[in-house]
Structures are given as C-alpha cells and as structure tokens.
Amino acid sequence: MSDNILDNNVLIEVKDLCKSFGNHEVLKGINTTISKGEVVAIIGPSGCGKSTFLRSINLLETPTSGMITFEGTDITDKSVDINKMREKIGMVFQQFNLFPNMTVKENIMLAPVKLQIMSKDDASKKAEELLQRIGLSDKADMYPAQLSGGQKQRIAIARSLAMNPDVMLFDEPTSALDPEMVGEVLSLMKELAKEGMTMVVVTHEMGFAREVASRVMFIDEGVIQEENTPEEFFANPKNARLKDFLAKVL
Amino acid sequence: MKSAKKKFFVRKGIILSLCLAALMSVAGCGKYKMVTNVDELEGSRIGVQLGTTGDIYASDYEGDEAGTIIERYNKGNDAVQALKQKKIDAVIIDEEPAKAFVSKNSDLKILDEEFTVEDYAICISKENTELKNQINDALRKLKADGTLDAIIKNYTGSDDEKGKTPYAAKNIARPNGTIIVATNAAFPPYEYYSEGVMTGLDIDMMQAVCDTLGMTLKMEDMEFDSIIAAVQSGKATVGAAGLTVTEDRLKNIDFSDSYTTSKQVIIVKDPDAAASSTNLSEKFKDNFITESRWQYIAKGLGNTLIITLFAILIGCALGFLIAIVRTSYDKNGSMKILNAICRVYLTVIRGTPVMVQLLIIYYVILASVNTSKILVAVIAFGLNSAAYVAEVVRSGIMAVDNGQFEAGRSLGLNYRQTMVSIILPQAVKNILPALGNEFISLLKETSISGYIGLMDLTKGGDIIRSITYEAFMPLIAVALVYLVIVMALSFGVNKLERRLKKNER
Numbered sequence: 123m124s125d126n127i128l129d130n131n132v133l134i135e136v137k138d139l140c141k142s143f144g145n146h147e148v149l150k151g152i153n154t155t156i157s158k159g160e161v162v163a164i165i166g167p168s169g170c171g172k173s174t175f176l177r178s179i180n181l182l183e184t185p186t187s188g189m190i191t192f193e194g195t196d197i198t199d200k201s202v203d204i205n206k207m208r209e210k211i212g213m214v215f216q217q218f219n220l221f222p223n224m225t226v227k228e229n230i231m232l233a234p235v236k237l238q239i240m241s242k243d244d245a246s247k248k249a250e251e252l253l254q255r256i257g258l259s260d261k262a263d264m265y266p267a268q269l270s271g272g273q274k275q276r277i278a279i280a281r282s283l284a285m286n287p288d289v290m291l292f293d294e295p296t297s298a299l300d301p302e303m304v305g306e307v308l309s310l311m312k313e314l315a316k317e318g319m320t321m322v323v324v325t326h327e328m329g330f331a332r333e334v335a336s337r338v339m340f341i342d343e344g345v346i347q348e349e350n351t352p353e354e355f356f357a358n359p360k361n362a363r364l365k366d367f368l369a370k371v372l
Numbered sequence: 373m374k375s376a377k378k379k380f381f382v383r384k385g386i387i388l389s390l391c392l393a394a395l396m397s398v399a400g401c402g403k404y405k406m407v408t409n410v411d412e413l414e415g416s417r418i419g420v421q422l423g424t425t426g427d428i429y430a431s432d433y434e435g436d437e438a439g440t441i442i443e444r445y446n447k448g449n450d451a452v453q454a455l456k457q458k459k460i461d462a463v464i465i466d467e468e469p470a471k472a473f474v475s476k477n478s479d480l481k482i483l484d485e486e487f488t489v490e491d492y493a494i495c496i497s498k499e500n501t502e503l504k505n506q507i508n509d510a511l512r513k514l515k516a517d518g519t520l521d522a523i524i525k526n527y528t529g530s531d532d533e534k535g536k537t538p539y540a541a542k543n544i545a546r547p548n549g550t551i552i553v554a555t556n557a558a559f560p561p562y563e564y565y566s567e568g569v570m571t572g573l574d575i576d577m578m579q580a581v582c583d584t585l586g587m588t589l590k591m592e593d594m595e596f597d598s599i600i601a602a603v604q605s606g607k608a609t610v611g612a613a614g615l616t617v618t619e620d621r622l623k624n625i626d627f628s629d630s631y632t633t634s635k636q637v638i639i640v641k642d643p644d645a646a647a648s649s650t651n652l653s654e655k656f657k658d659n660f661i662t663e664s665r666w667q668y669i670a671k672g673l674g675n676t677l678i679i680t681l682f683a684i685l686i687g688c689a690l691g692f693l694i695a696i697v698r699t700s701y702d703k704n705g706s707m708k709i710l711n712a713i714c715r716v717y718l719t720v721i722r723g724t725p726v727m728v729q730l731l732i733i734y735y736v737i738l739a740s741v742n743t744s745k746i747l748v749a750v751i752a753f754g755l756n757s758a759a760y761v762a763e764v765v766r767s768g769i770m771a772v773d774n775g776q777f778e779a780g781r782s783l784g785l786n787y788r789q790t791m792v793s794i795i796l797p798q799a800v801k802n803i804l805p806a807l808g809n810e811f812i813s814l815l816k817e818t819s820i821s822g823y824i825g826l827m828d829l830t831k832g833g834d835i836i837r838s839i840t841y842e843a844f845m846p847l848i849a850v851a852l853v854y855l856v857i858v859m860a861l862s863f864g865v866n867k868l869e870r871r872l873k874k875n876e877r
Contacts, residue, residue, distance in 0.1 A: 180782055182778055182781065182782060205781075205784050205785070205786045208781065208782055208783065208784040209783075209784035211782070213778075213782035215775060215779065217775050219775040219776060220779075221776065221779070221794055221798075223797050223798050232793065232794075233784060233785060236789055236793055237784055237785065237789075278779075281783070285784065
C-alpha cells in the first residue's frame, strides 16, 4: 500500500472489496490497482460480478466491506462527499440513460451548469465542441427519441466527457446496440484511449479488449481469476476457468 | 365450448334481469297514499326535517306493524319538495313554516289536526349561564314593551298584521361584544333568504336582543342538525332556528326562556288542487331573475373556485413533499421517521371520508378559533387532496427508469438535484392525466362545503331551491356550471399534456 501512495500514477486502488445482495455474495474480495492512462477491459461470464465491481467504483453499489481509494481518498468513508468524487468519475451505461425530456445539448450541459463548474455559455461552447468531435453537431437540438442507438451512446459518452473526468467507466457500452452501430461507439472509445483517458470497460467485445486494452481482467465467482496484458491474456491463459471461457467466446 | 359459453351468457342475462326486477319492485314499493287525518299516518311515508320535533313525533311511528317509513331531510323545504313529487305522503313540520310552504305551493294543504303546543327558545351552552341570564332579561324587557309581540305579528300575524311592524336595528353603541347566532335559513318565516339577505322572525328577535344588550349580531347559516353542535363547540354563541325545547336537547344544551310558541302540523298533497302550470320561461325568471337570485349561484361559484384553487396549491405542495419523502425512503432508506409519519397521514386521510374530515377540522380542530370558513375548507380539502396527489406523484416517480437516477448521480448531482432536475420533470409528465383527474374530483368534492355553512356553488343553488320550492332549475343550473368548469379544466390539462409530450415524437 505504501508503494502505491508513493507512486502518484495510481488512480484507483481496490482492497478486499466484497458485496452481497441479501444472502447472495457477488463480490468475494477484489484486489486491484488502476493507474493513470490504463485501459482495463473486464470480461467474464454473465452474473460473475463484473458490472457490480464497475458500479462499486463510483459507489452506485455500496460495498459490503473493503476499501476503494480514488486519487488517494477512501471513497467508502462516510464523511467523503461522494458527489464531488463522482464529478471526476465518468460513467457510460448499457442503456445510455440519456434524459428523454431534454435535447441532446441540454443533456450534455445539465451537470456542468447545475454543479456550477461552468457558466451556461462555457457549457454551451463545451457541448458544441464535444458534439463536433463525435460528429453529431446537427443533432444538438433533437431529443434522444429521435436518435439511433449508436448516436445515443456517443452522446452519453460526450455527456460524461463534459465533466472532464479523470477516469471513465463503461458498463457494457455496446451490448444494447444493433450490430451495425457497435463500430461507431467502439471507434470513439478507441480515440479516447489514444488520447490517454483512463478507462475501465466491462465488455463482451473481445476484439476491443485485444486491440485497445492495456490490461485484460477476467472475473468469475466474485474474484479476479486472472489479469494480464492482452497479448499474454489471450495467447496464454493460465486459469482453467478462463481457458474454458475463452474457448466458448472466441 | 361455444354452446357452453352461450349458456353462460343466457344465465347471466337471467340473473341480471332478475336483479333489475327486484330493484324496480323496491323502488316501486313506496306507492303514494293519500293521508287525510292523523290516524292514517300509520303505514304511510312521513317526511320530516332531521332533528326537529317533527322528527321526534314521527319517530314514534317508526318500525310499527303498519310499516310506516320516516324520511329524514336536511331541510324542511326538501321534505316539501319530496311531497310535491309524491315521493312521500305527508310532512310533519312546524306550523308557521308549513303555512309559508303551503301559501307558495297551491297543490299542498295543511290538515286540521294539531299536535301539542311547544315552546321555541334560544339554545346556549350550559357553561354560559351569565349570557343566558342576560338574554332572558332582554327577552323579558322586549315582551314587556311589546317589541317581541310586534316582531311576531310582523311574520305570523293575520293578513292585516303581517309585514306592518318590521323591526329595524337600532343605531346604538355596541360595546359588549358579538353574539354569533347559528341558524338554518330554510325555515320561513323564522329564518329564510329574501333578496340575498337572511331574514325572519328569529333574526329580528335576536337583533332586538342584541340591541337591548348593546351587542353586535352575526348570523351563521348552517345545517339544522349542526346548530347544537356549533353552539356546544363554541363556533356559535347561541342557536336560534325555531328550536323547540325537548328533553333530549336539554341533555346537551341549555335554553333561554321561550320567545314564542308553535305546534307541529301535517302537510299533505291537496287532491282538489289544479296542477300548477307555470311555463319554463316563468320558472326561469322566478329562479334566477327575480330578486337577482342568480347572485346566489354567482357568489357560490366564486367561493367554490377560491376553495378549489387554494386547495390544489396546498395539495400539490404537500403532496409532492410527501411523495419525495416516501420515494427517498424506498430508494435509499433515508428519512425513516418522516416516512412513517407520511404513511400514517396517508392511511388516515385516505381511510376517512372528506366530509368527516371537513367537519372534524371545523368543529374539533379549529373549534375554538374563529377562522373564516373558506380558510377551513381550503385547509380541509388541501390536506385531503395532498394524500391523493402524494400517491399519484409517487407512482410517477417510481415509473421513471432507475437508470435516469443513476445517470444523474453518476454525473455528480446529489439526490435533491437529481430529483428536481431529472426525475420530477419526467414524473410530472407521466402523471398529468391522473393529476388532472384529482383536481376534477377535488372541485366536485367542494360541493360538501355547505355542511359547515359555507355558501359554495351547490349551497347557492340550494338557497334558490329553498326560496322557490323548485328543484329542476337550480339543480340543473348548478350541474351545468360544474360541468363547464370541469370541461375547462380538462381542456387546460390536455393542452399542457400535449405541450410536454412534444419531445416524444
């Protein structure tokens, strides 16, 4: 632990993280460290706890026990203002969760303006920049219901980016998309990775994990069974469950 | 399969028609019976005003072998209307109102049978002996100098005497406070509405008493059976409404000395009378134009709108608060105690009739405070509506996908900000039809305001009915006014709904 504090590249540190829903123990002690600029892909069979782990990082799920440190602050500590922490932890959902009663631009501007991080004008400028970047400037005044799934997810990413987060969490960002729309979302994520954004991605896209991730993590039965560079991970799996899993999905 | 189904429907049809037949026979069983003397009251349907001495006399017949039926009405006037339509066979009521009713309705007559003479007196709380003595002194003085006699003759004297000696309030200093008099102004000639103001023997008599005592008179019109309760609870100082001193009443309340006497008589339909043949336009004139009677409806409408508007405001403010407390508890277990309070509130409010709540607030909770009745009604209907609005809003909040909540929180918004800027706008859009519905019910529920003597739209129509003895016009007019407001309200809600839906193309 002392090593990690000295190493100021460490962004997130997870120690003995456990989470139970009633009697059902989903996470049984997760230990890992995520450094700045890393792109961590989390894979595993459904129900293994990978989404629960991801959602614990910004406390959408409250851990039963264990510790999560973000930029040196233990966010499981009750006295920590979790809202302040979340401003720096972006999150992208499987179901996009855009606000249906607001235009695309209003979706992006809402948090920076409400949290008084930017003035309305600055937030508007920022939203226009982001929309330009994802190639959806012409959709600024449309409502989410008028957009395709791929467009919605790119806007959801832009909404997170508007807060200038230090890390982005992606919870199966392409699972709810039609196959022809997966590409546009993945290429945007690839771009972000290239620019050095720290990303934690729960995904079923093995291609993305292999190509973009700097580290791949396999979670099963509530623990990290194996983690490694993508090359080693896919070419040389050691864990028996992982071998089994890869045999099924590849 | 098909034939079995058909059989089922046939059987259903038979059962249904049997039920209908049973229902009709029940409705038809009360056949009109001509009553010509007091002995024939047995086995007839007798109408009385609830809580009057007529009620007490008639109750002796109730449950007898002849199957006498007693119909109790809130107003003597309602009983007379029922008699006119042959819904009942006879009405037992005090002599003077009976004369007033019969003089205005040529198809009715009073039987030459009389019950015993009874005393009218002013009722007053048992604790208020001092005022009782003062009133008795005043009555004695008024009897001695002939004032009381003049008042009584002015209303109940022979045709030559009637209207000749009206009492005018004296222009004197009134340093000794106010007497609030509870009455039921549908009881001519003792108390009734004429040209928009309450008038009558009791009112002149009370004015004379107040003039003698140097006090200010304030009349409060309410349901007859509420008068004694109002005096007991302190809502009114005394009650003067042709009240007869009876054993039962003496258990609860004290009475002054008698100021006049009366007796109960029987009104029946006059078989010899020609059917009244006033045409529609004359009836319309009589109900709305004469003495500007439409003003009762206009004034009532104003009160109904004020009560509804402010009750909606209270209901929405409180309802949204309760809904937020309840959903916060459901979502993250916070505000445990507040949630428990809210649940009790919802259970109590939704578990009791709004009319009972209104009476409790007026006679129990705000008994000793002299609040305006409109305020009482606004509070009662507002508190009631809040419970329903709360559940509607809660269902609306619950219907918003939890992902919306998580998206808001993940961006760094706190619970309140997420609720206000993300969840509630979506919830409101979803619940708008249900909210509109609640507002419409609320508007219509205010029609019970008359029970605390407030002149709302319904009561306005009732007053006209008590003057003209005509049910059709005032009731239809009142119904039409409600209908128009409800239609306007629905139109507004629909328009708002369409505007909010524009982003869901």
